[in-house]
Amino acid sequence: MWVYVARRLLLAVPIALGVTVICFGLVFLAPGDPLASLIPGDVSPADLAKMRQLYGFDKPIPVQYALWLGRAVTGDLGVSLQTGRPVLAEVTGAIGNTFVIASGAVLLAFSLAFILGTVAAYHVGRPADRLATAAAVLGVSIPNYWLGIVLIIVFAVKLNILPATGMGSKGSTSFNILDWAQAKYAVLPIITMAMVPLGIIMRTTRSAVAEVLNQDFVQMLRAKGLGPVAILRHSVRNALPQMLAVMGLQLGYLVGGSILIETVFTWPGTGFLLNKAILTRDIPVIQGTILVLALNFVAINLAVDLIQTAVDPRIKRT
Amino acid sequence: MFGRRPQSAAAIATLSLAIGLSALPGGASRAETVLRIAMTAADLPDWRGQPDQGFEGYRFVGYSLYDGIVAWDLSRSDQEAGIRPGLATSWSVDPDDHKKWIFELRQGVKFHDGCDWNADSAVWNIDRMISDKNPAFTPYNFGRGRSRTSSIDHAEKLGDYKIAIYTRHPESLFPFNLAYVLMLSKCAVEKAGNNLDVYAKNPVGTGPYKFASTVPHERVEFVKNSDYWDKGRVPKHDRVVLLPMPEVTTRVAALLSGQVDLIEAPSPDTIPALKAAGMQIVTNVYPHTWPYLLNMAKGPFRDVRVRQAANYAINRGEMVELLSGVAVPSYGMFVPEQARYYGHPFEYPFDPKKSIELLKEANCYPCEIFVAISTSGSGQMQPLPMNELVKEQLEKGGFKVKFDTLDWNAVLDVFIKGQEKFPYDAINFSSGANDPLSGFLKAVMSEYKAPVGSNWGWYSNPEVDAIAYKLLASFDPAVYEPMLRQLHEMVSRDARSLFIVSDLNPRALSPRLHGFVQAQSWFQDITPITISQ
Numbered sequence: 001m002w003v004y005v006a007r008r009l010l011l012a013v014p015i016a017l018g019v020t021v022i023c024f025g026l027v028f029l030a031p032g033d034p035l036a037s038l039i040p041g042d043v044s045p046a047d048l049a050k051m052r053q054l055y056g057f058d059k060p061i062p063v064q065y066a067l068w069l070g071r072a073v074t075g076d077l078g079v080s081l082q083t084g085r086p087v088l089a090e091v092t093g094a095i096g097n098t099f100v101i102a103s104g105a106v107l108l109a110f111s112l113a114f115i116l117g118t119v120a121a122y123h124v125g126r127p128a129d130r131l132a133t134a135a136a137v138l139g140v141s142i143p144n145y146w147l148g149i150v151l152i153i154v155f156a157v158k159l160n161i162l163p164a165t166g167m168g169s170k171g172s173t174s175f176n177i178l179d180w181a182q183a184k185y186a187v188l189p190i191i192t193m194a195m196v197p198l199g200i201i202m203r204t205t206r207s208a209v210a211e212v213l214n215q216d217f218v219q220m221l222r223a224k225g226l227g228p229v230a231i232l233r234h235s236v237r238n239a240l241p242q243m244l245a246v247m248g249l250q251l252g253y254l255v256g257g258s259i260l261i262e263t264v265f266t267w268p269g270t271g272f273l274l275n276k277a278i279l280t281r282d283i284p285v286i287q288g289t290i291l292v293l294a295l296n297f298v299a300i301n302l303a304v305d306l307i308q309t310a311v312d313p314r315i316k317r318t
Numbered sequence: 319m320f321g322r323r324p325q326s327a328a329a330i331a332t333l334s335l336a337i338g339l340s341a342l343p344g345g346a347s348r349a350e351t352v353l354r355i356a357m358t359a360a361d362l363p364d365w366r367g368q369p370d371q372g373f374e375g376y377r378f379v380g381y382s383l384y385d386g387i388v389a390w391d392l393s394r395s396d397q398e399a400g401i402r403p404g405l406a407t408s409w410s411v412d413p414d415d416h417k418k419w420i421f422e423l424r425q426g427v428k429f430h431d432g433c434d435w436n437a438d439s440a441v442w443n444i445d446r447m448i449s450d451k452n453p454a455f456t457p458y459n460f461g462r463g464r465s466r467t468s469s470i471d472h473a474e475k476l477g478d479y480k481i482a483i484y485t486r487h488p489e490s491l492f493p494f495n496l497a498y499v500l501m502l503s504k505c506a507v508e509k510a511g512n513n514l515d516v517y518a519k520n521p522v523g524t525g526p527y528k529f530a531s532t533v534p535h536e537r538v539e540f541v542k543n544s545d546y547w548d549k550g551r552v553p554k555h556d557r558v559v560l561l562p563m564p565e566v567t568t569r570v571a572a573l574l575s576g577q578v579d580l581i582e583a584p585s586p587d588t589i590p591a592l593k594a595a596g597m598q599i600v601t602n603v604y605p606h607t608w609p610y611l612l613n614m615a616k617g618p619f620r621d622v623r624v625r626q627a628a629n630y631a632i633n634r635g636e637m638v639e640l641l642s643g644v645a646v647p648s649y650g651m652f653v654p655e656q657a658r659y660y661g662h663p664f665e666y667p668f669d670p671k672k673s674i675e676l677l678k679e680a681n682c683y684p685c686e687i688f689v690a691i692s693t694s695g696s697g698q699m700q701p702l703p704m705n706e707l708v709k710e711q712l713e714k715g716g717f718k719v720k721f722d723t724l725d726w727n728a729v730l731d732v733f734i735k736g737q738e739k740f741p742y743d744a745i746n747f748s749s750g751a752n753d754p755l756s757g758f759l760k761a762v763m764s765e766y767k768a769p770v771g772s773n774w775g776w777y778s779n780p781e782v783d784a785i786a787y788k789l790l791a792s793f794d795p796a797v798y799e800p801m802l803r804q805l806h807e808m809v810s811r812d813a814r815s816l817f818i819v820s821d822l823n824p825r826a827l828s829p830r831l832h833g834f835v836q837a838q839s840w841f842q843d844i845t846p847i848t849i850s851q
Contacts, residue, residue, distance in 0.1 A: 036730035037370070038458055040465040042760050042772035047464050048734070054450075054457040082361065082370060084458070084515045085534060093534070149567050156575040164571040165563060171533030263565050268535050276360045276535075281727050 001309070005302065012298040019294040020072075020287055024065050027283055034081055034281035055081065068287060077288035082280055087288035090273060095255065095292065097172050098262070098269030101186055102254035105193035110247050113198050117205025117243075118236065124210055132202065139199030145260035148192040152264070155188060162187050165266040172268050189265045193258060197250040204246045208239035241308040248304025252297040351555040351849040353831070354578040356563040362538050363560075365521045365529065366514040367502055368447075368462035372696035373750065373840040374582065376498070378560050381841055382540055384500035384523035387421055387440065388493050392837035395602050398656050399839035401497050401753075405435055405524065409493055411793050416488035417471070423479040427547040429503035430529075431522045437475040439504045444473035444483060446507075447499060453512040454502075465756055465772075466495040490793045494753035526551050526845050527558060537561050553845040554833065570826070573597060579828040579849070585700065586642035592826045601822040602836040603655050605751045607648045608699050610689065610708070610744040610816035611733075615776040617743040618682045625813035627676035627685070629666035631715025632708065637819050640707055641700065645819040650810045651758055652751050653820050655838055658795075659754050661803030663810030666817070673715030684718045687743040695726030697748035699821055705746060708818065736768025737775050744816065745774065750840050754802050759786050762809050777814045 035051055043051070052058045056067070071078060077087035113136075120132035156164035168175040168182040176182045212218065212235045221231050255270070262271040270289060277285035357363075357378060359371040365383055369375030381390075389404030405424050412418035427435035446454040447467050460467075469492060471484040485492055506522035507514065521529045524547065527540035538560050542553035561578060563569045569581040570588045574595055584592055589599055610628070612619040619625050634647035646653075650663040677683040691705045692698050702723075709719040722742065724732070732740050733747050751757025760766045763786050764778040782805055789801040810817070827834060833846040 031724060031728035031731065033727070033731040033734070035461070036727050036734055039461040039734070041730070041733045041768075041774075042756065042766065043461070043464045043734070044468060044771075045769050047461075047468065048769065051457060051461050054460075079515075083364065083534070084366065084518070090534075149571075152568065152571045156577075157571050160575055164575045164577055165568050166561070166577070167536065171536040173533050264568055266536075266561070266563050266565070266568055273535070279360065279725060279727055 001306075005306070008298070008302045008305075012295060015298060016291055016294050017069075020069070020291050021065070023287060023290045024061070024068070024283075027281065027286055028061050030281075032281050034283055037280040037282075038081065068284070072288075072291065077291070078284035080277075080285045081282045082276075082285075087284050088292075090285060091270070091289050091292045093172070094268060094270045094273040094289070095296065097167060097175075097267065098255055098271065100167075100175070100177060101189045101193055101261075101267060101269070102251060104186060104190035105254055106197055106247060106251045108190060109194040109197035109201055109250070110243075112194075113201035113205055114243070117202045118209050118232070120202070120206040121209035121213060121235075129206075132206070136199040136202040136206075139195040139202070141199075142195060144192050144195055144258065145264050147195060148188065148261055148264040151188045151192060164188075167266075167268055189261055189267050192261050192265075193254060197247075197254065200250060201243065201246055205239065205243050208242040209235050212238045237311070241312045244304055244308050244311065248300055248307075252300040255296055255300070256293050349851060350557060351851075352557045352559060353555045353580065353844065353847055353849060354559045354561065355844070356561050356569040356572055356578040356581040358564060358566075358569070358582045359562045360564040361535055361562050362532065364458070365538070366456070366518050367459040367500060368498075369500075370458075370462060374696070377841045378558075378844075379538070380500055381525065382527040382558065382844075383521055383525045383529060384502065385525055386497050386499055386501065387423075388496040390497055390837075390839060390841050392839055392841055392843040393835065395835050395837060397838065398658070399604075399837045399841070401494060404497070405440070405501055406496075411490075412482075416791070416793065417485045419483045419485065419492060420476065421481050421483065423481065424547065425479050427524055428545070429505065429522050429524050430543060431503050431506050431509075433503050433505035433522075435501070435524055436478055437481045439501065440481050441473045441475050442504045443499070443501045444470060446502075448472075454507045454514065456514050459514075463499055465760075466498040469495070488791050489755070490790055490798055491753065491755035491759070494755050497753075526553055530557065535562070551843065551845045554848045558844065573826055573828065576828075579831055580834075580844075580847075581826050584824055584826045586640075586644050586824075589642060589644070589824065589826075596829045598827040598829060598831070599824055600827065600834065600836045601644055601824045602838055603646060603653050603820065604823050604838045604840060605653055605656060605757065606697055606821040606823065606840065607651060607653065607749050607751070607817065608645070608697075608704070608819050608821060609648065609651075609747075609749060610818070611747050611774045612777075612813070612815060613737040613743050613775045614778070614814075615737055618680070618685050618687060619743055619775070621680045621682070622812060623676040623680040624682055624685060625816070626666070627673040627680070627715065628712060628717065628816045629813050630669045630676065631673040631712050631717065632666070632816065632818055633668040633711050634819055635668070636711070637704065637707055640703060641819070644822045644824045645699070646822060648817045648820040650806055650817060651749065651761065651815065652754075652806055653838075656751070658799045659751075659758065659802040659806055661807045663807050666813075670711075670715040673717075677716040683716050685716060686718045686720070687712075688720050688722065688741060690722045690724055690729060690732050690740070690742045690745040692724055692726045692729040692746065695729060695748075697750060697821070698726070698746070699748065701746065704818075708746075708816075733772075733774055734769060736773075738768075747774065748821075752840060758802070758806070759790070762786070762805070762814060775814075777809075777812070779808065779812060782808055782812075 116132040120129040123129045152164045155162040163185050168185050259271040259275040262269045274289050359374050363369040363371040363375030363379040365379050369380040386404045387406045388401050390399050391402040392399050406421040407424050409421045446452040447463050469485045469489050471486050474482045476482050503522035507517050510517035526543050526546045528543050530539040530541045532538040540558045546552045566585045570584055572578045573581045638645050649665045652660045654660050677685050692701050712719050760771045761773050764783050766773045767776045768774045785801050789798040792798040830850045832848045
């Protein structure tokens with residue numbers, strides 16, 4: 001298995017390289033200029049050229065990329081053009097913040113999806129199945145930024161029981177998920193973020209459990225006189241690898257941050273960071289964030305693969 | 319969309335405000351008064367000198383921590399906010415050398431770290447802004463301040479509290495520039511090893527607030543500077559918390575739920591609900607116009623009749639209605655309240671028939687135009703619905719409008735590089751003519767055709783240029799102000815822009831706030847605000 005892990009980690013290198021090359025190219029292909037956010041509109045061409053040289057944008061794009069890559073392999077992702085702060089610290093801080101709501105959303109979505117999906121699988125074609133399926137479709141279909149705003153209006157403005165915005169009363173550095181006074185700031189973003197994975201995981205659970213329930217060994221279990229709980233345990237265990245795979249993908253996706261949700265709730269995560277970086281063409285932050293997120297995605301998928309192996313020994317990783 | 323919040327919400331908000339208690343000299347104690355402001359900026363403005371995040375950065379961070387040699391007079395709402403003495407008590411141009419400005423510096427002023435404000439710190443501050451030989455030089459301060467410092471040649475100490483600033487050429491309106499150049503503590507920067515990233519942990523100015531703490535990207539807190547040199551502007555509250563909140567719905571919800579006390583730019587459709595909830599809505603005219611800059615180097619707008627036709631096609635009243643009354647019609651680059659510069663520009667009436675006639679005369683009917691617009695951006699108001707309405711009105715007046723919708727950075731890039739490199743006949747780019755130099759002259763003089771200056775569409779009128787050079791060499795306001803009015807009228811007749819509306823700058827304040835005076839400016843003085851518990 002360790003060979004498998006090593007191979008997967010090695011494969012992450014070309015993935016990360018590919019992602020950064022594409023990202024770097026796209027930033028320069030897009031209209032706009034990183035200097036446009038740093039200078040007023042009436043600077044002279046001479047001053048503009050001086051700025052370009054001071055920031056290193058006067059060099060050919062491949063050279064700029066090579067220089068960036070050279071630093072990145074040593075762990076130096078540069079500094080933000082906008083804030084002057086180290087990109088690595090910016091990204092790791094933001095990922096930590098996003099992880100709070102992403103993991104909460106996946107846990108919430110998985111718990112609800114497991115119940116709804118299993119109920120639907122046990123009652124395929126019947127009203128319970130239709131209701132659960134409708135809930136899943138609704139979760140996937142509702143625009144999450146709209147849902148976020150509606151939740152803010154209901155719970156923050158009308159009922160005034162949850163905060164509308166931010167990450168804790170004093171910001172993310174003093175956020176503590178175990179303290180309700182702080183944790184309540186995460187409630188609405190988590191619910192909003194959970195809707196899409198809820199729909200996706202529920203549909204996967206339903207089809208996986210329904211498929212298992214139709215297999216011969218389940219008939220055998222029933223013939224042997226096992227009760228519904230025992231049959232459920234066997235069915236779920238067999239469906240679990242598929243569900244975990246989807247859950248892992250969703251977690252990886254959510255840790256990438258939701259620009260819309262994090263903007264609506266002013267949640268200082270990766271989506272919020274990336275959005276600002278893209279709008280200001282803060283190239284070091286865009287590059288650093290994409291690189292870290294790509295590696296993160298690879299790591300989460302690897303972890304899910306290993307958990308799948310542990311849950312279902314039939315899956316061999318060699 | 320939003321309803322009245324329950325009574326208990328106010329109590330909860332009040333409690334949440336009372337962050338800590340501060341002991342009073344008499345032994346009594348009172349709750350610390352905290353003013354929480356939701357900005358439209360997507361991030362905290364930079365405090366390592368010249369702020370970013372547009373004028374919002376100057377408004378809340380720049381002028382809170384720092385002062386300029388020259389300051390804005392933001393004390394009144396009923397007149398244009400002009401300049402007044404700041405860290406200099408007076409200035410004058412040398413009668414024998416019109417490139418030499420002499421500044422008498424204010425004495426007895428100390429930076430927050432106790433260091434003296436004097437000629438050494440003034441000269442050092444000017445130098446770090448313009449010379450990359452200065453150890454405290456940074457590209458971002460150089461870049462952000464460049465449009466205000468490009469005419470400076472160098473600064474010189476004439477005495478302990480007297481300096482001279484030399485300009486590259488005579489420039490009668492030069493002092494306006496210095497209102498934007500912020501003075502940092504030389505001691506603090508040197509203590510940080512001339513590394514402004516280190517300095518950022520404890521920035522030091524002479525301003526009415528001192529830096530207290532920050533959570534990057536989320537909040538920055540300032541506390542009042544009780545020893546502020548301008549005793550009339552010592553803050554009437556203890557602490558300010560600035561929160562970036564780019565999403566307007568979130569800002570409104572945060573105010574209604576008691577999470578903040580003051581929000582910038584509520585959208586017009588939320589104002590009725592805010593009023594219904596007891597919030598104070600303040601508006602005032604200020605030098606913020608929302609025009610289309612027209613390309614006069616190529617395309618149909620080379621013909622003045624086409625430019626005038628566009629101005630006749632616009633129903634400004636309908637636009638004001640769309641914005642629920644938080645805008646006024648605009649007919650020039652200044653607003654009428656800037657009486658020293660405004661004059662009597664031609665007020666184009668809404669006349670689509672006249673527009674079509676002019677287009678037919680100019681052999682451009684229907685007249686196809688390609689316009690770059692943004693989805694958002696500093697000062698761009700509500701760009702998408704407003705541009706849709708402009709398009710509808712222009713098309714009724716004989717134009718055929720095609721938009722290229724870009725993000726703000728891309729539009730900034732188009733603006734900086736000028737019309738030459740792009741296929742657009744016009745761009746929608748809001749303007750803030752705070753002062754007649756950068757906001758007006760540099761936008762209309764041929765010398766400042768982009769990318770050299772901010773004359774994006776290459777407007778050129780030799781008569782305008784001649785008067786402009788004359789006024790820049792005139793140092794008596796009684797002489798140059800009439801010239802500015804004359805120029806403004808000429809530019810309006812030439813339809814240099816498609817003048818549409820100017821913003822009324824709405825803000826919403828909690829009913830607990832008192833004493834805020836909304837100046838006719840992009841900048842505001844928040845120090846007089848008191849907070850009732």
